[in-house]
Amino acid sequence: MRxxxxxxxxxxxxxxxxxxxxxxxxxxxxxxxxxxKTLAGGTASLSDYKGLPVFLNFWASWCKPCRGxxxxxxxxxxxxxxxxxxxxxxxxxxxxxxxxxxxxVDELHMPFPVLLDHKGKVRKxxxxxxxxxxxxxxxxxxxxxxxxxxxxxxxxxxxxxxxxPAR
Numbered sequence: 001m002r003x004x005x006x007x008x009x010x011x012x013x014x015x016x017x018x019x020x021x022x023x024x025x026x027x028x029x030x031x032x033x034x035x036x037k038t039l040a041g042g043t044a045s046l047s048d049y050k051g052l053p054v055f056l057n058f059w060a061s062w063c064k065p066c067r068g069x070x071x072x073x074x075x076x077x078x079x080x081x082x083x084x085x086x087x088x089x090x091x092x093x094x095x096x097x098x099x100x101x102x103x104x105v106d107e108l109h110m111p112f113p114v115l116l117d118h119k120g121k122v123r124k125x126x127x128x129x130x131x132x133x134x135x136x137x138x139x140x141x142x143x144x145x146x147x148x149x150x151x152x153x154x155x156x157x158x159x160x161x162x163x164x165p166a167r
Contacts, residue, residue: 027144031056031137034122036090039105039114046137049086053163055156056135058117058128060092061104065150066132070108072153073134076160077112083164087112092131094120138163 031054035045046054057073059066077087091101093116105114117123126135129148136145136159144162147155 036115054137061100
């Protein structure tokens with residue numbers, strides 16, 4: 001673990017108390033699995049991506065910081081998809097209208113799967129404190145970094161350094 005990421009992780013561990021062995025806020029623990037419907041009409045499970053680095057981003061269309069950070073998330077995905085990076089954009093559908101989420105996705109041309117947390121079960125399982133929240137999970141399914149609140153391109157790169165294979 002790089003020093004900068006370690007300091008960020010320690011700060012978040014202090015800011016976000018652990019919510020149990022399966023909480024995403026427990027750095028170094030397995031990420032809680034889930035299955036959600038996708039905006040495209042199918043379903044996706046975190047376990048579908050076993051063996052791949054995964055960047056989860058919890059968002060809502062009414063969240064201004066979510067809109068602001070999405071271009072950086074899309075740029076990171078485009079820059080690292082050759083390293084098999086998977087981005088799963090989890091909409092907090094229990095807190096908004098599906099039509100608003102669809103409009104947000106269309107406006108921003110999100111190139112990765114959009115999952116719909118209709119009942120808030122994944123939000124609760126991951127002990128979210130607010131939106132946006134990003135979770136970086138390595139290829140072994142271990143949570144390496146949690147970023148509550150807006151994420152910067154620098155923090156995205158720090159999180160990706162924790163989960164992507166060395167080039």
